[in-house]
Amino acid sequence: MHGRIKVRTTAEQAEAKRKEREKKLKIYKETTSRIYEKRNNGEMDKESLSLSEQVLAANPDFSTLWNFRREIFLHMKNENPPDVMQDLCQKELFFLKNCLQVNPKSYSVWHHRQWIMEFMPQPDWKEELQLCNKFLSYDARNFHCWDYRRYTAQKAHVSPDDEFNFSTEKIKENFSNYSSWHYRSKLLPLIHPDQSGDKERVEEGALMKEFDLAQNAFFTDPYDQSAWFYHRWLLGRARPQMEILRLYARYDETLATIIVHFTQPIQAPKEDPVVSFGEQEVTGEWHNSFHNNHPSTVLDILLCGHCVFA
Amino acid sequence: MGSQIKDVKIPPNSPTQLSLVKHADFIAAYGKKKDDYEYCITEFLRMSGVYWGLTSMFLMNKQEMMDKDDVIEFVKSCQHENGGFSASHNHDPHLLYTLSAIQILSLYGCIDLIDVEKTVEYVSKLQQADGSFVGDKWGEIDTRFSFCAFASLKLLGRLDAVDLQKAVQYILSCMNFDGGFGCRPGSESHSGQIYCCLGALAIADSLHYVNADMLGWWLCERQLPSGGLNGRPEKLPDVCYSWWVLASLRIIGKLHWIDKDKLRSYILACQDEETGGFADRPGDMVDPFHTLFGLAG
Numbered sequence A: 001m002h003g004r005i006k007v008r009t010t011a012e013q014a015e016a017k018r019k020e021r022e023k024k025l026k027i028y029k030e031t032t033s034r035i036y037e038k039r040n041n042g043e044m045d046k047e048s049l050s051l052s053e054q055v056l057a058a059n060p061d062f063s064t065l066w067n068f069r070r071e072i073f074l075h076m077k078n079e080n081p082p083d084v085m086q087d088l089c090q091k092e093l094f095f096l097k098n099c100l101q102v103n104p105k106s107y108s109v110w111h112h113r114q115w116i117m118e119f120m121p122q123p124d125w126k127e128e129l130q131l132c133n134k135f136l137s138y139d140a141r142n143f144h145c146w147d148y149r150r151y152t153a154q155k156a157h158v159s160p161d162d163e164f165n166f167s168t169e170k171i172k173e174n175f176s177n178y179s180s181w182h183y184r185s186k187l188l189p190l191i192h193p194d195q196s197g198d199k200e201r202v203e204e205g206a207l208m209k210e211f212d213l214a215q216n217a218f219f220t221d222p223y224d225q226s227a228w229f230y231h232r233w234l235l236g237r238a239r240p241q242m243e244i245l246r247l248y249a250r251y252d253e254t255l256a257t258i259i260v261h262f263t264q265p266i267q268a269p270k271e272d273p274v275v276s277f278g279e280q281e282v283t284g285e286w287h288n289s290f291h292n293n294h295p296s297t298v299l300d301i302l303l304c305g306h307c308v309f310a
Numbered sequence B: 001m002g003s004q005i006k007d008v009k010i011p012p013n014s015p016t017q018l019s020l021v022k023h024a025d026f027i028a029a030y031g032k033k034k035d036d037y038e039y040c041i042t043e044f045l046r047m048s049g050v051y052w053g054l055t056s057m058f059l060m061n062k063q064e065m066m067d068k069d070d071v072i073e074f075v076k077s078c079q080h081e082n083g084g085f086s087a088s089h090n091h092d093p094h095l096l097y098t099l100s101a102i103q104i105l106s107l108y109g110c111i112d113l114i115d116v117e118k119t120v121e122y123v124s125k126l127q128q129a130d131g132s133f134v135g136d137k138w139g140e141i142d143t144r145f146s147f148c149a150f151a152s153l154k155l156l157g158r159l160d161a162v163d164l165q166k167a168v169q170y171i172l173s174c175m176n177f178d179g180g181f182g183c184r185p186g187s188e189s190h191s192g193q194i195y196c197c198l199g200a201l202a203i204a205d206s207l208h209y210v211n212a213d214m215l216g217w218w219l220c221e222r223q224l225p226s227g228g229l230n231g232r233p234e235k236l237p238d239v240c241y242s243w244w245v246l247a248s249l250r251i252i253g254k255l256h257w258i259d260k261d262k263l264r265s266y267i268l269a270c271q272d273e274e275t276g277g278f279a280d281r282p283g284d285m286v287d288p289f290h291t292l293f294g295l296a297g
């Protein structure tokens, strides 16, 4: 339960409230048991749709009922022509929009919406994008909506450039839109890749423009965190070359170890290393300190001591 | 135009002591309100509700206040043909409630009362070709489910049943510019999601992929002047993030980056001294979810 303020009530108010809840509970219990019964009997009809709609309108996180609705839609697809299904799905989208107005942060509702869009004969992804814009205008930080928007934009073949412009627009409306700064960090390397081919890096000119935007933001509002984190990301983009920092050799009669410290984590190579001692060549084994195949900045080469000092 | 920092003021007469007896009573009473409207409409998450309540009781060493046999009977009765667990009767199995069921049985040390092999099979079948996990057969993908799968299999001693390397790669593909993690690749960082991803990476011995300095900075900036922690930048504080953020900081070894005393006083202020239990913010309605995360914090 989030953001529900506790209010003090008189005994009278409490009693009225109790009675009202009792009534609501009775209807709720009757409706849900009727739905369970119909589901158990495999009654995938319009009545099942309308009963589950009543419950979901008030309780959208009741995910099993969304599952039941999907079963009904799949069943009806076998018995109805596409235009009838298109119509049913349109109605479902309308119902879902109402659910989102009440609870814009329900995982189940957003997921069901995506499912219906994938299921319906002729989905209009461009219109979905408008719906996302609308919900982002109510709450610019709704991460469910941002996620659905990313999915929708891909389906509607919106270019990363257009999405980048959308993010700029949102930031100009309000610098304190962390979600939008986040989105830029994903889009920037896509539209302004560095010539080096490193997917994480960004071309110099574009980078400079981003520094300007971030500075503008924190001169306007130094207490907002968004631009500072973004700025830190723009700065920290250099990556060290893969190099050996130092080597350390240790040995006794049974075991010789060469410890190698790299600048970046590396997985122990599959090929065994060959180490030369003057004339002699000894084959060893690569390991990290845990003897598993996880990358590490420190790897050991294990050599049999007897072989080395034979 | 400078924006105001979003935060709450702790009322002057807020609780400053931990009232354990009240909290135990609150949890015990909650489980007995079977005819309460609020109780009934949260049936879709009952299994997790039981886990939150029971873990709270274990933390307070009051577990005998819940009927062990009843709880175990309920959990067993929620296992389905395919091995998964549902939140309650008449509900469909889901990975979220499968983890809660396994956690409850693990708390009681009686995991062998269920068909472990079938449960392992259920969880492992939810892994996708790209390493991600769906929550159930309807295909919702989320890094929360990666954590649920890892934690379930770890408790069952069967991490070998899934492709760990691929699962780790998927989680890493959800890493962001701030060092945090979101629901899916491209999703914004969120403390709850970060906890799930760090938890999963810790189980898979893969924490070395995390940029601990960067992420530690982001996590410690969750603390507000009131002492409370929020889940994302520019959001209000909430008791449940005492767990998601604290546990995350603990996993990457940066617990000392926040002010413990201030957080403690914020958490204590979220108690309801009349009814017992914790709310998300001082003066809000209490519930078992925030009671567990308040206590855990």
Ligand SMILES: [Zn+2]
Residues within 6 Å of the ligand: A002, B238, B239, B240, B241, B280, B290
């Ligand atoms: Zn919360």
